[in-house]
Amino acid sequence: MNRRNFVQTAGLGGLLACLPGKSLALADEKKTTKGGTSVETDIYRLKLRHTWTTTMSSSTYRDILYVHYNHDGISGVGEGAPIVRYKEDAKGAQAAVDSVLPMLDSSDPTQFEKVISEVFTRVSGQWAGKAAIDIALMDWMGKKLGVPLYEYFGLDPKDAPVTDFSIGIDTPAITREKVKEAAAFPILKIKVGLDTDEQTIAAVRSVTDKPLRVDANEGWTDREVAARKIDWLSKQGVVFVEQPMPADRIDDLRWLHERASLPLMGDESCRHPADIPKLVGVFDALNFKLDKTGGMMQTYMMIQMARALGFKTMLGCMVSSSCSITAAAHLSPLVDYADLDGNLLVANDPYRGVTVKDGQLILPNRPGLGLLSA
Numbered sequence: 001m002n003r004r005n006f007v008q009t010a011g012l013g014g015l016l017a018c019l020p021g022k023s024l025a026l027a028d029e030k031k032t033t034k035g036g037t038s039v040e041t042d043i044y045r046l047k048l049r050h051t052w053t054t055t056m057s058s059s060t061y062r063d064i065l066y067v068h069y070n071h072d073g074i075s076g077v078g079e080g081a082p083i084v085r086y087k088e089d090a091k092g093a094q095a096a097v098d099s100v101l102p103m104l105d106s107s108d109p110t111q112f113e114k115v116i117s118e119v120f121t122r123v124s125g126q127w128a129g130k131a132a133i134d135i136a137l138m139d140w141m142g143k144k145l146g147v148p149l150y151e152y153f154g155l156d157p158k159d160a161p162v163t164d165f166s167i168g169i170d171t172p173a174i175t176r177e178k179v180k181e182a183a184a185f186p187i188l189k190i191k192v193g194l195d196t197d198e199q200t201i202a203a204v205r206s207v208t209d210k211p212l213r214v215d216a217n218e219g220w221t222d223r224e225v226a227a228r229k230i231d232w233l234s235k236q237g238v239v240f241v242e243q244p245m246p247a248d249r250i251d252d253l254r255w256l257h258e259r260a261s262l263p264l265m266g267d268e269s270c271r272h273p274a275d276i277p278k279l280v281g282v283f284d285a286l287n288f289k290l291d292k293t294g295g296m297m298q299t300y301m302m303i304q305m306a307r308a309l310g311f312k313t314m315l316g317c318m319v320s321s322s323c324s325i326t327a328a329a330h331l332s333p334l335v336d337y338a339d340l341d342g343n344l345l346v347a348n349d350p351y352r353g354v355t356v357k358d359g360q361l362i363l364p365n366r367p368g369l370g371l372l373s374a
């Protein structure tokens with residue numbers, strides 16, 4: 001299936017089209033058993049449908065970590081997609097999970113809040129590894145209770161937002177082609193942050209008048225230049241700009257926020273709960289990702305913090321399989337915006353979970369994450 005057919009099919013909710021790829025699992029697998037509990041970690045190589053380029057990296061594959069948690073005959077699966085920006089990789093995530101296997105092995109998963117808190121205490125960094133543990137425990141808990149995770153969190157699946165579809169940095173000709181192929185999605189997110197920004201947006205606008213979200217991924221380092229670019233983007237049908245400048249340039253970002261003619265969203269600037277109060281007056285909205293914050297529990301708490309402080313909120317993602325994307329989707333009725341398309345970029349997704357119809361996220365109503373094999 002070529003990219004055009006795939007995107008159209010995915011837009012119609014056809015994630016069945018994803019190719020099964022369990023055989024592509026790498027050879028690294030760790031297991032522990034004690035009593036009725038077993039925990040396995042598995043590094044898996046996601047093959048991308050097209051080279052994915054942002055200001056940070058360019059790649060044709062991503063290695064992610066799965067955690068398979070089994071207890072009392074119920075199994076839960078979690079995924080972590082390590083973020084290069086934070087110097088994480090799959091081996092490091094696996095080592096982090098391995099370091100707490102004895103503790104997981106002897107813990108009561110119905111007390112998952114205590115278990116996750118202990119993981120956060122024992123493991124430094126390795127947020128994707130923590131996310132994989134958290135998601136596996138949440139999947140297990142949902143199955144134990146017999147409810148889908150959105151129901152566990154008290155959310156209405158009909159409140160799930162529309163997701164955008166992301167267009168990575170490319171030549172104008174390929175950008176135009178990608179935009180045409182994303183016809184099923186009503187909102188696009190355009191990656192910028194290089195000297196080619198104007199020609200990228202011009203290429204997009206030559207083929208669509210859809211609303212655009214723009215993500216500079218910290219790419220603009222001069223605040224005056226950033227202000228001019230945002231002013232220009234405000235005349236191009238752009239609805240907000242994400243992380244226009246480097247995460248630690250808070251004073252420049254505040255200056256930019258005071259002048260910006262578009263709402264600004266923080267992503268790389270917002271990683272931990274303590275970051276959120278510092279970003280009042282710097283951004284209008286914040287982007288949360290399970291791999292950045294350490295899982296569903298932490299993300300739920302941070303979204304509530306952000307809402308209480310007056311921020312709009314978004315759930316975003318890394319390039320991931322349907323395991324991680326579905327976990328985020330179960331929390332998506334909480335947020336104003338969704339950028340949960342990472343699984344649509346993958347050619348060998350081993351799972352099916354959340355689907356997308358005309359951009360609308362449709363949550364599975366099976367217990368836990370509600371995943372099926374692809």
Ligand code: MG
Pocket residue numbers: 215217242243267268287
């Ligand atoms: Mg971003």
